[in-house]
Amino acid sequence: MLEELKKEVYEANMLLPKYGLVTFTWGNVSGIDRESGLVVIKPSGVDYDKMTADDMVVVDLEGNRVEGNLNPSSDTATHLELYKAFPDMGGIVHTHSPWATSWAQAGRGIPCYGTTHADYMYGEIPCVRNLTKEEIDEAYEKNTGVLIVEHFKDTEYMAMPAVLCKNHGPFTWGTDPHNAVHNAVVLEEVAKMAARCEMINPDVKPAPQELQDKHYYRKHGKDAYYGQG
Ligand SMILES: O=C(CO)[C@@H](O)[C@H](O)COP(=O)(O)O
Numbered sequence: 001m002l003e004e005l006k007k008e009v010y011e012a013n014m015l016l017p018k019y020g021l022v023t024f025t026w027g028n029v030s031g032i033d034r035e036s037g038l039v040v041i042k043p044s045g046v047d048y049d050k051m052t053a054d055d056m057v058v059v060d061l062e063g064n065r066v067e068g069n070l071n072p073s074s075d076t077a078t079h080l081e082l083y084k085a086f087p088d089m090g091g092i093v094h095t096h097s098p099w100a101t102s103w104a105q106a107g108r109g110i111p112c113y114g115t116t117h118a119d120y121m122y123g124e125i126p127c128v129r130n131l132t133k134e135e136i137d138e139a140y141e142k143n144t145g146v147l148i149v150e151h152f153k154d155t156e157y158m159a160m161p162a163v164l165c166k167n168h169g170p171f172t173w174g175t176d177p178h179n180a181v182h183n184a185v186v187l188e189e190v191a192k193m194a195a196r197c198e199m200i201n202p203d204v205k206p207a208p209q210e211l212q213d214k215h216y217y218r219k220h221g222k223d224a225y226y227g228q229g
Contacts (some may be wrong), residue, residue, distance in 0.1 A: 001067055002040055005031050009040045010053035012177035016095060017048045019185045027095035028073035029052050031177040032083050034090075037061050039083060041119035042072035074141065081145025082173065091177035093184040099191035100140055103127065110190060111206045113197045116205060117190040118215035120161070120183060126151060127146070127164040127188075144168070159220070162187045180185045 012029040016022040025048070030041035057068035061080055065072060073079070079092045094100075103110050103125075110125040112118050118124075128151050135143040148163050148171060161183045162172045172187055174180035177226045197204050206212075 002033055002036070002038060004108075005040045006056040007035055007053045009042070009056050009177050011049065012090055012091065012093075012181045013042045013051065014048060015178070015181045016093070016184075019181075019188075021097040021184055021188060022048070024076075027093070028075055028079075029091065029093045029177050029181060030073070030076075030079045030083075031091045032089070034134075038066060039080060040075075041072050041076055041079060042050045043068070044073050046070065075144075077139065077141035078145040078148070078171065080169070081142060081149055082219070085149040085153065086157050086173070088175070089173045090175045091180035092171065092173045093177075093180045094169065094171050095188075097184065097188040097191075099195060100161060100164060100170040100187050101168075102195065103191050104169050105167055107166045109164065110194050112212050113194050113204060114190075114207055115211065115215045116186075116193065118212040119219050120186045120216075121177075121190070122156070122159040122212070122216045124206070125160070125162050125187065127166055130166045159216070 009029055009031045011188060025045050026041040030037045030039050039059050040056050043057050046055060055070055057070055057072040058066045059072050059076060060066055061084055063077055063080055075094050082089055082092055097203045104127060107127055109127045112123060128147050131143050144165055161174055162170060164170050170187055172180055172183040174183050
C-alpha cells in the first residue's frame with residue numbers, strides 16, 4: 001500500500017545524509033496520506049546506506065503499524081501529534097543536525113539576522129522548553145509532540161516550519177516530505193550563519209522588520225500558508 005508515498009518518503013530520507021544533516025541514523029522523515037490518514041515513516045535504527053523504499057513503515061495516527069516488518073522511527077509519536085494537530089503539514093523531519101542542535105542545546109531560539117532566514121521562516125525560530133520529568137516518564141516522544149503543538153496552535157505554523165526542542169534537536173515540516181527536508185536544510189544553514197554572525201559581532205541585532213517582511217512575503221505571498229494554501 002501507499003507505494004508512491006513510500007518511495008517519496010524513502011527518497012526524502014536519503015536526502016538527509018546527502019545534505020549532511022545526519023550522522024549514523026540520527027534523523028527521520030515521514031509523510032502522510034491525508035485521504036487514508038496513514039503515515040509513512042523511516043524504520044528505526046536502519047543505516048541509510050542499507051535502507052530501501054520497501055523498508056518504510058506505514059502506521060495509523062494512533063501509532064499502530066499497518067504495514068512493514070521493521071519498527072517505525074522512535075520519534076513516530078512526535079510526528080503523529082503534529083499531523084493530528086496541523087492539517088497543512090504533509091511531511092515532517094527530525095534530525096540532530098549540528099548547528100541547529102547546538103542552538104537547541106544552548107536553549108536559544110535563532111533570531112532572523114538576514115534575508116536567507118527571512119525567505120523561509122517568518123521571525124525567530126523558537127526553542128521550546130524541556131519536558132518535565134513527569135512528561136518524560138509518561139511518554140517522551142508523544143509529549144515532545146504535544147509541547148510543539150501547544151507552542152504552534154493558533155499560529156501560522158507553515159510560516160514558521162521549524163522548531164528547536166531544548167537539549168534535543170530540530171523538527172521541521174512542509175507541504176510534503178521533500179519540502180520538509182528543504183526546510184531542514186535551510187534551518188541548518190541559517191543556524192550556522194546566525195552562530196557565526198554572533199561570533200563576528202556579539203552585539204548583532206535582528207534584520208529590520210521591513211526587510212524580513214519584504215523577503216518572506218515576496219516568496220510566499222501575504223496569504224500563503226495562512227490556511228489558504
Ligand atoms: O533523538 C533520537 C535519539 O536520541 C532519535 O531521533 C534518533 O536519532 C533517530 O531514531 P530512529 O528514527 O532511527 O528511531
